[in-house]
Every structure is written in C-alpha cells, then in structure tokens.
Amino acid sequence: MNKLSLREKSVLTGLYLSKFDLEGVHRLGFNSFTEAFNILGHALGVRPASVKNYRDEFDPLFPNERKGWHKRPIREYCKAVYERFNRLNLEAFTKFLKEVIYKDHAVDVLMETIAREEGTQDESFVKRLLTGQAAEQYFKRNYKDIQVFSGFDIEDTTRLAA
Numbered sequence: 144m145n146k147l148s149l150r151e152k153s154v155l156t157g158l159y160l161s162k163f164d165l166e167g168v169h170r171l172g173f174n175s176f177t178e179a180f181n182i183l184g185h186a187l188g189v190r191p192a193s194v195k196n197y198r199d200e201f202d203p204l205f206p207n208e209r210k211g212w213h214k215r216p217i218r219e220y221c222k223a224v225y226e227r228f229n230r231l232n233l234e235a236f237t238k239f240l241k242e243v244i245y246k247d248h249a250v251d252v253l254m255e256t257i258a259r260e261e262g263t264q265d266e267s268f269v270k271r272l273l274t275g276q277a278a279e280q281y282f283k284r285n286y287k288d289i290q291v292f293s294g295f296d297i298e299d300t301t302r303l304a305a
Contacts, residue, residue: 147243149187149188149189150220151220151224152187152243152244153184153187153189153193153194153197154197154200154220154221154224155224155228155240155243156183156187156194156197156198156240156243156244157194157195157196157197157198157199157200157201157221158197158198158201158221158224158225158228158229159236159237159240160176160179160194160198161198161199161200161201161202161204161205161207161209161211162201162205162229162236163233163236164205164207166233167233167236167237170233170237171183171237171240176195176198179194180192180194180195180198183244185278185280185281186244186280187244187280188280188283188284197221198211199211199212200212200217200218200221201217201221201225203217204217204225283297283299
C-alpha cells in the first residue's frame, strides 16, 4: 500500500462515513456523526469540518437522506480516492480505516485483540483509542493558546520510543 497523504486520509474517512452512513459511525464506536467528525478529525490532525465536508462530497453517490454537494461534480482528487477504495465492504473498509487512523497500528490492533479475547471490549473501545490521539493532536495545535504553555515550544518524541 502506498503511503496516503493527510488529504487522502481525510477524503478516505469522508468516503467511509458517506458510504456506510450510521452503520459505519456505530461500527467505529461513535454515537453520532458529530462525535465521529470531532474525534476522527482531531485524530487525523485536520478540522472536524473537513471530515464532514468530505463526507458531504460523496453523499450524492450513495443512497442516504443527505444531498451533500449535489450541485457540482465531484473533485478529481476525491474521485481518485473513490475509485481506489469504494469497492471495499464494511468489514474490510473498517479494518483499513483503522490502519490509516491509528497512530501505532500494530500496538492498537493488539490492544483491541487482547480486549476482545478478555471480553472487555465494548463499542467505545476504538473511540477511547482515537480520543487519545485526538487529544494529542488538539494539544499540539493549540498549546500556545494555553497560558501556562505560552512562550514554550514542544518536541514530539512519539516516534523516538523504543
């Protein structure tokens, strides 16, 4: 799999939410689109409205109650993502989307597997994992606006862990 750009990840997330609608939202452990937009957007490091807008981009292509951006043709870069990933079913697309969104995919999937085997995984488990990433991304973008951190720089050492 070629590495996806941030924009492609955002478009892919919008495609998933449009194609699978509330079933996809619930499969990821969210209660609503708003919750999904917020947590997925922050986990990806984009505005939640961007995820919503990409969902709306694809809405005219799927049988749902939303009209989306039906008054204009789909953008070429969105069309490319659609053509590449639209054939995935719910199971495969959910698994792939987790690979795209999880910060440390191998560790997060292992944690999911252990929780499932222990019977402790509930529908909000994935949400808790993504919420942690969302909080980290939010802090990275907004720490300078928090008085106690103003005037300081942060160094992201996440990838330095051994």
